[in-house]
Amino acid sequence: DQQVKQNSPSLSVQExxxxxxxxxxxxxxxxxxxxxxxxxxEGPTFLISISSIKDKNExxxxxxxxxxxAKHLSLHIVPSQPGDSAVYFCASMEVNSGGxxxxxxxxxxxxxxxxx
Amino acid sequence: DTGxxxxxxxxxxxxxxxxxxRCDPISEHxxxxxxxxxxxxxxxxxxxxxxxxxLEKSRxxxxxxxAERPKGSFSTLEIQRTEQGDSAMYLCASSHTRVWGGTTxxxxxxxxxxxxxxx
Numbered sequence: 001d002q003q004v005k006q007n008s009p010s011l012s013v014q015e016x017x018x019x020x021x022x023x024x025x026x027x028x029x030x031x032x033x034x035x036x037x038x039x040x041x042e043g044p045t046f047l048i049s050i051s052s053i054k055d056k057n058e059x060x061x062x063x064x065x066x067x068x069x070a071k072h073l074s075l076h077i078v079p080s081q082p083g084d085s086a087v088y089f090c091a092s093m094e095v096n097s098g099g100x101x102x103x104x105x106x107x108x109x110x111x112x113x114x115x116x
Numbered sequence: 117d118t119g120x121x122x123x124x125x126x127x128x129x130x131x132x133x134x135x136x137x138r139c140d141p142i143s144e145h146x147x148x149x150x151x152x153x154x155x156x157x158x159x160x161x162x163x164x165x166x167x168x169x170x171l172e173k174s175r176x177x178x179x180x181x182x183a184e185r186p187k188g189s190f191s192t193l194e195i196q197r198t199e200q201g202d203s204a205m206y207l208c209a210s211s212h213t214r215v216w217g218g219t220t221x222x223x224x225x226x227x228x229x230x231x232x233x234x235x
Contacts, residue, residue, distance in 0.1 A: 004158070034223065043120070043207050043226035044159065089158050093222070102147065102211075102222060103172070106158030 003027045004092050006107035014115055019077040021110050023090030026071065030092035034104070035064060035075045038087045047088075048075070080114045087111050120227035122208050128233045129198055136194045137230045141210030148191050149224060150183055151207040152176065159207055159226075165191060198234045205229040 005024045013019045021035075031052040036044035050057040050064045050073070057064050063076045077084055090107040121140040129135050141148045146167050151159035162181070163173045167188035177183075180198075185191040195202055209224040 036226075041228070041231070043122075043209075043228045046223055046225065049223060091158075102149075102164055103161050104151075104159075104224060105161070108156065108158050 001026070002108075003030075004090055004105050004107040006088075006090055006110050008110050009108070010111040010113070012113045012115060013080050015082055016079045019075075019080045019084065019112055019114065021075040021077075021088050021090075021112065023073045023075075023107055024071055025073075025090075025092050027092065027094060027105070028071070029094045030105075032093040033064070033066060033073050034091045034093070035062075036089045036091060036106075037084075038089060038109070044089055077112075080112075082114045082116050085112055085114050120208055120210055120225055122206075122227035122230050124230055125228060126231045126233075128235065130235050131198060131200060133198055134194065134196045135198055135232065136192055137206055137208075137232075139191045139193070139208030139227060141190070141208070142212075142225055143189075145210035145212050145225070146188065147211045147222065148185055149209040149211070150191070150193050151209065151226075153205045153207060153229070154203075162193075162206075195232075198232075200234045203232055203234045205231050 003026050034049040035047040037047050038044045048059050048062045048064050050066050066073045087109040089109045091104040123138045148165045150162040153159040162177050163183050165185040180196045183193045207229045209226045211222040211224045
């Protein structure tokens, strides 16, 4: 069962426009959410995160929005740049019985292409 | 130390051979994770260490797989009697701890991975 779903395998946007990447999750125990960016033949690189106590977190050109009732989060990149072209993974963290989060569950990723 | 280091970057082996991968985490991180990623999928959790203790293993980790972190620093992942289905990128990550409202949330830092091809 896919607990974290990224339903768009790919997205193409024009340089300077907004990129919106979406992610849905099913596990109500998830309470911390992260976005990772991955280039080919490299490991994922942390981009931005959000705790379930917030509905928005912003870092420069990147903003993550969380809608807990809909179990949905999105990553907005504005303005998009060609160097943003990569695979973006949504990941969620589950609280374990000790109150410490440690295991990430990833979606399948969305390939973003930003055209000059 | 600028990040998580994994060695080798690539490994090609014949079916039935044993392989071992090494991971050096960020020096002050006490948690170390192994993930596996196949084509078209996101990384999947394999196992996790806190210091030298292996605290959880995924059901994906068959008895042919063994991971160690003998001194709480570097870790090794060994696959015995490799099969073609083991072909994947094996990712190591390490983390520090941040506290949100009484629970800890962790940001994982990943290495570049070891790409395994079993022929």
